[in-house]
């Protein structure tokens with residue numbers, strides 16, 4: 001995970017259709033707050049056609065460089081991914097094993113600052129409606145409550161840098177200095193799941209190859225290493241130089257916001273440029 005910069009202003013479907021439906025939801029809640037707390041009720045259901053609008057998703061994908069906000073994979077080649085609500089819109093769980101508490105953060109269903117792009121696994125298989133607070137008695141339960149009194153265990157990536165809580169040892173993700181919030185992130189998003197560990201280790205291997213090839217000096221007169229490289233790879237000098245240039249670019253761009261797994265790369269190679 002890395003911090004995410006959200007472009008402004010909010011996409012139009014949220015501020016037009018979303019704002020209109022939000023007023024309806026607020027009126028329903030104000031008319032009968034108790035009914036909205038009954039387990040399983042659907043009084044404050046949001047409209048997925050608004051927050052899932054193509055304009056909203058396109059903007060999230062652009063702001064997040066097509067990466068999942070949690071695992072930093074690019075899932076779009078194998079799955080479309082989800083528009084994720086940081087504070088769950090339909091109901092929440094303080095603990096994994098408890099039933100869904102109602103209502104959820106219905107008033108944030110169309111709030112731009114509450115929306116992210118996440119892969120199917122991080123969103124649906126792991127986080128779901130889990131949203132633990134340090135002190136659950138401080139939870140905002142309707143649109144007139146103050147969110148500022150909440151202290152969520154999971155970091156809001158538009159306002160917090162997750163590197164304060166999480167670090168990596170090679171491909172393994174760890175809570176920084178035993179951070180409770182770091183541990184909560186790893187568990188909530190499944191950031192240590194085996195498939196993700198495999199992808200991160202492959203990524204580190206590719207970067208190591210890029211670093212080695214990028215270090216080859218093909219300036220004339222060629223040294224022995226350069227001659228051996230061109231001969232074994234059966235490359236002309238021009239083709240070899242193109243390969244070296246590409247490897248240097250991959251290495252130099254590996255910690256930018258645009259790169260997959262930039263959080264892991266930054267932890268392992270803190271001297272690489274991040275912007």
Ligand SMILES: [Zn+2]
Nearest residue numbers: 068071119122
């Ligand atoms: Zn993910």
